[in-house]
Amino acid sequence: MPELYQRKRYYLSAIVEHLPAMKSGLDIGCGNGEYTAMMLPKVEKLCGYDISPGLLEKAKADFAHEPRMNFYLADVNAIPENPQSFDVVLCMGVTSCVIDDNKYRALIGQIADFAQENAFVIMGDTLSHSQNLLLDDPSGYVAMYRSMDYYLATLRENGLELVSEFKIIDSHGGRTANKLFLFWKPRRAH
Structure with missing residues (x-):
C-alpha cells in the first residue's frame, strides 16, 4: 500500500503543477x-x-x-x-465508498455542480476493468468498484470533459485499477 500512496502523490503533484493559479x-x-x-x-x-x-x-x-x-x-x-463556486474540486477515493448507485450518481452531480464553468475536477478512485465489482471484505470494508466506462460516462453526463488519466496501480488480481483523473468543466454556450 505505501507504493499506492506514493504514486498517487506523485501523479497528483504532476497534475497540480500544470494547473493555472486559482482562487x-x-x-x-x-x-x-x-x-x-x-x-x-x-x-x-x-x-x-x-x-x-x-x-x-x-x-x-x-x-x-x-x-x-x-x-x-x-x-x-x-x-x-454554493453551487458553481469553486475553480477546482478534488475528490479522492470517495465514490467507491458510495455503494448505492443513485447516491453515487447524485454525488457526481454535486461534484459537477460545485465546479464553476471553466473549472477543474480531480478524481481518484479504484475502478473495475469490466463490470461493476462489489467488494465485501471480512474486515468490514465494503466498496463498489464501478466499471471504467460507467464511471467516465457518469462524469461526461454531468458536463465534465476528461483531460487526462493516470493509472496508479492494478489491484485485485488485475480486475481493478486505481486511477487519477483530471476533468474540465467547459463554459456553456449562452
Whole structure:
C-alpha cells in the first residue's frame, strides 16, 4: 500500500503543477488533508469536508499554521457550499465508498455542480476493468468498484470533459485499477 500512496502523490503533484493559479478549491472527502494541502501552490483558499472526526482533527492539527485551508465535518450530501463556486474540486477515493448507485450518481452531480464553468475536477478512485465489482471484505470494508466506462460516462453526463488519466496501480488480481483523473468543466454556450 505505501507504493499506492506514493504514486498517487506523485501523479497528483504532476497534475497540480500544470494547473493555472486559482482562487478557490473544494476537497470532498479530505481525510487528513494531505491531498488538500497539495493544492496550496495553485489555490488561494481551500476547504475540505469529511465524515471522519478523527481524520479532520489530524488535518486541523497538521495544517493549523495554514490560514488558507479550512476543514469541516459533513456528509457528502450535506456540504453547505454554493453551487458553481469553486475553480477546482478534488475528490479522492470517495465514490467507491458510495455503494448505492443513485447516491453515487447524485454525488457526481454535486461534484459537477460545485465546479464553476471553466473549472477543474480531480478524481481518484479504484475502478473495475469490466463490470461493476462489489467488494465485501471480512474486515468490514465494503466498496463498489464501478466499471471504467460507467464511471467516465457518469462524469461526461454531468458536463465534465476528461483531460487526462493516470493509472496508479492494478489491484485485485488485475480486475481493478486505481486511477487519477483530471476533468474540465467547459463554459456553456449562452
